[in-house]
Amino acid sequence: MHAAHACLVPVNYFITSLFSYLQKDGKPPSHLRAADFRHFLLILPFALDNLFKEEVEKYNRGRVQGRPALVDPSEELVGVSNTFVSWYKLYRRTNPPKGPQDVHTVTSQGARLLDMFRTVFPYRNKKGRLIMDTEKVHSIKHCGLEIGNYANPMNTSSDGPDGGHKLWVKGQGGNTNQGPSVSFSMMQQCVHKEASQLLCEAVQARVEDGDTDEEWLDDKGRPLRADRWWYAGESPEQGNSRHGPCMGIRVNIWERAKTRRHLEHYLEGGGVNGYDALRHESILRGDAGKLGKYDILAFLPDKVARFLYEYHDFRFQRLDLPPIPDDRSEFDLHAALRPDQVVVHQKLFDLFELFDVKRLILIIVTTCS
Amino acid sequence: MQLNALLQSLELRPSAQRTGHFGLFNCLIIGHSKHDGIQRVYCDPFPKKLFYGRNRQDLALVRPPGIEPGGFVLAPDSVWYCRVLLLFSFSAMTDTGSRSFDCALVSVMERYEGPLASGNYLNYLSYLTYLTNDAIK
Numbered sequence: 001m002h003a004a005h006a007c008l009v010p011v012n013y014f015i016t017s018l019f020s021y022l023q024k025d026g027k028p029p030s031h032l033r034a035a036d037f038r039h040f041l042l043i044l045p046f047a048l049d050n051l052f053k054e055e056v057e058k059y060n061r062g063r064v065q066g067r068p069a070l071v072d073p074s075e076e077l078v079g080v081s082n083t084f085v086s087w088y089k090l091y092r093r094t095n096p097p098k099g100p101q102d103v104h105t106v107t108s109q110g111a112r113l114l115d116m117f118r119t120v121f122p123y124r125n126k127k128g129r130l131i132m133d134t135e136k137v138h139s140i141k142h143c144g145l146e147i148g149n150y151a152n153p154m155n156t157s158s159d160g161p162d163g164g165h166k167l168w169v170k171g172q173g174g175n176t177n178q179g180p181s182v183s184f185s186m187m188q189q190c191v192h193k194e195a196s197q198l199l200c201e202a203v204q205a206r207v208e209d210g211d212t213d214e215e216w217l218d219d220k221g222r223p224l225r226a227d228r229w230w231y232a233g234e235s236p237e238q239g240n241s242r243h244g245p246c247m248g249i250r251v252n253i254w255e256r257a258k259t260r261r262h263l264e265h266y267l268e269g270g271g272v273n274g275y276d277a278l279r280h281e282s283i284l285r286g287d288a289g290k291l292g293k294y295d296i297l298a299f300l301p302d303k304v305a306r307f308l309y310e311y312h313d314f315r316f317q318r319l320d321l322p323p324i325p326d327d328r329s330e331f332d333l334h335a336a337l338r339p340d341q342v343v344v345h346q347k348l349f350d351l352f353e354l355f356d357v358k359r360l361i362l363i364i365v366t367t368c369s
Numbered sequence: 370m371q372l373n374a375l376l377q378s379l380e381l382r383p384s385a386q387r388t389g390h391f392g393l394f395n396c397l398i399i400g401h402s403k404h405d406g407i408q409r410v411y412c413d414p415f416p417k418k419l420f421y422g423r424n425r426q427d428l429a430l431v432r433p434p435g436i437e438p439g440g441f442v443l444a445p446d447s448v449w450y451c452r453v454l455l456l457f458s459f460s461a462m463t464d465t466g467s468r469s470f471d472c473a474l475v476s477v478m479e480r481y482e483g484p485l486a487s488g489n490y491l492n493y494l495s496y497l498t499y500l501t502n503d504a505i506k
Contacts, residue, residue, distance in 0.1 A: 100464060139391075148483060257432070263400045267458055267471050269395035270385045277389030280376055289387075292416035296454050299420070300391065303474065305375040312470075315463035319374045 011043065034162070043090065044081045051154050080116045087113055091143060107144030114140060165338055247334070280304075374424065378461045392458040395472060412453040412473075427454050429475065451475035 018040070028037075056072045063069065087109040090102060098106070117132040125131055150156050186328070226333050257263065269275050278288060280301040287293050313321050379390040395418075397410040410427045413420035430448040432441060441447065453472040460467050 012503055050431065165423070183386075192427055196398070250420065256399075256401045256404050262404075264400035264402060266398045266400070267394035267396070268398050269456075270393070273382050273384045274394045275384065275391030276386040276393045277382060277384035278387075278391045279389040280379060280383075280391065283391075291393075291418050296414070298380065300455065300457075301376055302372065304379075304391075304459065304472075305372040308375050308378075309371070309473070315461075315465070315468065316375065316378065317464055319371060319378075321371055321375075322378055331430070 045078050048077045076120045080207040103144050380460045394456045423439045450478040
């Protein structure tokens with residue numbers, strides 16, 4: 001680029017480096033803000049002046065005889081950019097406020113600008129549409145109406161939230177402990193954090209379970225069999241007596257429950273989402289409507305909230321819940337949060353435990369089927 | 370207030386009958402990634418929804434959390450004795466999006482050491498005294 005003209009906007013190293021970046025990568029760097037692009041918009045007419053002069057002259061000198069000579073499009077491009085800057089300046093003007101005449105000028109200039117786009121850029125993309133026929137360009141057509149409805153364009157501008165989002169959500173990813181080489185957005189960091197948490201839970205389960213070959217022992221130190229059946233009595237015909245009696249109770253297989261990560265669970269009955277559903281506001285008196293009265297339901301909302309707090313508090317950082325210390329021996333989880341609408345006798349409350357089904361480490365069902 | 374905020378994060382979900390926060394189920398199926406077969410834990414606690422004519426709520430033994438690796442010994446006093454009170458599912462809007470939770474509400478049965486405990490005749494008598502006094506009043 002030859003800065004042959006006296007440009008009021010300085011062409012400094014930052015701007016030249018941008019053009020180098022554009023030439024190298026084909027897109028602007030991610031750290032550019034809307035204000036930077038407005039800066040570039042002001043120098044655009046100067047940058048376009050005679051931009052293609054040398055290339056066009058070189059082509060015309062070497063063109064095959066009979067082919068028409070190219071006309072330097074720089075003049076047309078400068079005209080388009082000047083019209084655009086003129087329109088944009090009026091469009092963004094806040095003081096003095098735009099009157100009806102200004103709105104008319106913005107509308108007519110916008111229509112003229114769109115006509116210029118069609119004639120100066122008559123090229124079509126793969127879908128057969130003009131390359132300047134985009135949603136953003138098309139919005140120029142309606143800007144006069146929007147100003148009439150909402151006055152200052154800043155009233156409908158999302159520059160502020162966009163900038164804030166870029167700075168405080170996307171940009172903060174680099175401030176995490178993931179290191180500068182992996183600058184995820186905060187949303188990505190949250191997802192990664194959740195994945196890490198799940199992985200930690202899986203590893204913790206593996207550690208708690210011990211080795212897969214862990215032997216479970218009975219109260220006399222003898223290894224438990226993986227059998228489905230244990231028999232009372234000592235006679236061989238009643239079963240293998242080497243492993244001792246079991247009071248004649250039919251006990252289901254603990255071999256299956258020894259390693260939690262191998263357990264799979266499903267809730268069944270009434271379809272994917274259950275045979276019925278209850279709203280937490282309507283069961284505080286234990287009334288399940290047509291299902292009848294079941295007093296335990298009165299405790300359910302409170303228990304669920306405390307369950308979320310105790311085991312999943314890291315998923316609700318937006319609620320600013322009280323932190324749970326690692327040593328819970330002197331920390332009363334039930335006292336940390338207080339409900340407004342549920343009053344439960346504490347002793348009765350302590351009788352109930354809520355389990356994530358994944359936390360049902362061992363269930364040996366003793367049923368008389 | 371924080372409990373209310375947590376409750377507000379629950380999402381409404383449709384079921385076969387109504388829409389609500391807690392989807393109700395009557396059976397927990399426990400499968401295994403290496404062994405064949407399944408185990409079923411039934412829970413039908415509602416008086417107007419019976420399981421073959423009765424309210425069935427299975428009993429379960431639960432391995433308590435917090436046991437050191439390899440330190441679990443299956444013994445009568447090393448497990449929790451529970452009755453399954455409710456099998457339900459809910460979803461909550463967390464910081465990273467909607468998440469579903471499958472849960473079992475169980476009652477942890479503990480050794481009863483109250484005035485009516487076996488062999489505690491003195492307390493049993495005093496309990497009767499209280500009842501009598503209440504009746505007289």
